[in-house]
Amino acid sequence: MDQAEPFIIAGETLAPGTLRDVGFPITTMATGTASSLAVRVLHGAKPGPAVFVSAAIHGDEIVGTAVVQRLAQEIDPQGLAGTVLLVPVANIFGFLNRSRYLPDRRDLNRSFPGSANGSLAGQVAHIFYREVVERCSLGIDIHSAAVHRYNLPQIRIAAGNNRLVELAMAFGAPVIIESPLRDGSLRDLAQKSGVDMLLLETGEGLRFDRLSIETGVAGVTRVLAHLGMIEADDGLSAVGIPARANRTMWVRAPRGGVMHPARQSGDPVREGDVLGCVTGLMDEEAHNMISPIDGIIIGHATLPVVHQGDALFHIAAIAHPERVGARIDSITEAILASEPEGSAQGMLDEDEVV
Numbered sequence: 001m002d003q004a005e006p007f008i009i010a011g012e013t014l015a016p017g018t019l020r021d022v023g024f025p026i027t028t029m030a031t032g033t034a035s036s037l038a039v040r041v042l043h044g045a046k047p048g049p050a051v052f053v054s055a056a057i058h059g060d061e062i063v064g065t066a067v068v069q070r071l072a073q074e075i076d077p078q079g080l081a082g083t084v085l086l087v088p089v090a091n092i093f094g095f096l097n098r099s100r101y102l103p104d105r106r107d108l109n110r111s112f113p114g115s116a117n118g119s120l121a122g123q124v125a126h127i128f129y130r131e132v133v134e135r136c137s138l139g140i141d142i143h144s145a146a147v148h149r150y151n152l153p154q155i156r157i158a159a160g161n162n163r164l165v166e167l168a169m170a171f172g173a174p175v176i177i178e179s180p181l182r183d184g185s186l187r188d189l190a191q192k193s194g195v196d197m198l199l200l201e202t203g204e205g206l207r208f209d210r211l212s213i214e215t216g217v218a219g220v221t222r223v224l225a226h227l228g229m230i231e232a233d234d235g236l237s238a239v240g241i242p243a244r245a246n247r248t249m250w251v252r253a254p255r256g257g258v259m260h261p262a263r264q265s266g267d268p269v270r271e272g273d274v275l276g277c278v279t280g281l282m283d284e285e286a287h288n289m290i291s292p293i294d295g296i297i298i299g300h301a302t303l304p305v306v307h308q309g310d311a312l313f314h315i316a317a318i319a320h321p322e323r324v325g326a327r328i329d330s331i332t333e334a335i336l337a338s339e340p341e342g343s344a345q346g347m348l349d350e351d352e353v354v
């Protein structure tokens with residue numbers, strides 16, 4: 001059997017089949033306290049590709065942190081071919097402040113590639129990119145909707161890349177969305193550097209939910225199996241084929257007031273279907289919200305207090321929405337019906353974080 005070479009990171013040398021938690025010093029905070037980026041390195045006994053899984057690039061999008069925590073417990077370097085780098089919190093400052101942004105009000109996901117002498121966001125981007133992203137051939141970056149919004153689990157990939165479509169299909173989230181890349185985003189830079197990236201959008205800001213966590217853990221595991229890094233588990237394969245979309249539309253509040261939703265994420269809709277209504281404070285003058293297309297609802301606002309123009313439903317254009325909706329129902333039911341194992345999963349029923 002082939003034996004992997006040692007893996008050198010942060011000045012440490014990992015023997016094949018071992019793991020190490022390393023920290024990359026980033027900066028000192030206002031109090032003078034040093035801060036560092038935490039990474040768990042799982043270096044497989046056998047040779048193979050290097051893959052990273054990162055969470056909380058937006059500091060309040062914490063559901064990926066729970067996914068990374070589970071992966072940190074479940075991936076055994078003895079049974080691994082290649083190397084997995086786990087980053088539970090990329091934006092450590094936003095995470096501390098329960099904020100999407102850094103204290104310098106910058107968005108880390110618009111700050112790549114950054115620089116060692118740049119802004120706080122630029123320094124974090126620089127270290128994360130140099131020490132984690134550039135070592136890998138594939139990254140899976142996990143985001144959630146903003147606070148008071150929920151996203152159906154969905155993989156977002158750059159348009160027109162067959163390799164990414166293959167990996168996204170292996171991940172097996174209910175929906176795949178192909179979209180252009182934003183300048184300065186991690187995916188934009190990674191693509192220019194030849195690093196394949198999958199972005200998982202799932203769940204709600206500042207919350208954990210079981211569907212998101214289970215979908216994330218199973219999806220990463222399937223991708224690692226697809227790459228031959230771990231043994232494929234037959235129990236992971238029965239997810240059906242994800243639906244693909246390259247066009248999405250927002251439906252906004254037609255007036256300010258109180259929202260009464262009739263539909264939610266995962267529901268199939270037809271053009272003209274009523275999604276819900278917004279009424280005045282006395283429940284008067286209901287204005288309906290209508291789906292402009294056939295598709296699947298991939299995100300919705302969870303806060304009923306709305307201003308006119310607030311984005312309330314996000315719909316992906318998909319053919320055969322009822323068929324896709326039925327499959328999403330069966331995935332959701334299977335995950336929510338499964339019994340959490342052991343004490344570590346007890347936290348999954350506790351969805352309130354703040």
Ligand SMILES: [Zn+2]
Pocket residue numbers: 057058061143144
């Ligand atoms: Zn995000």
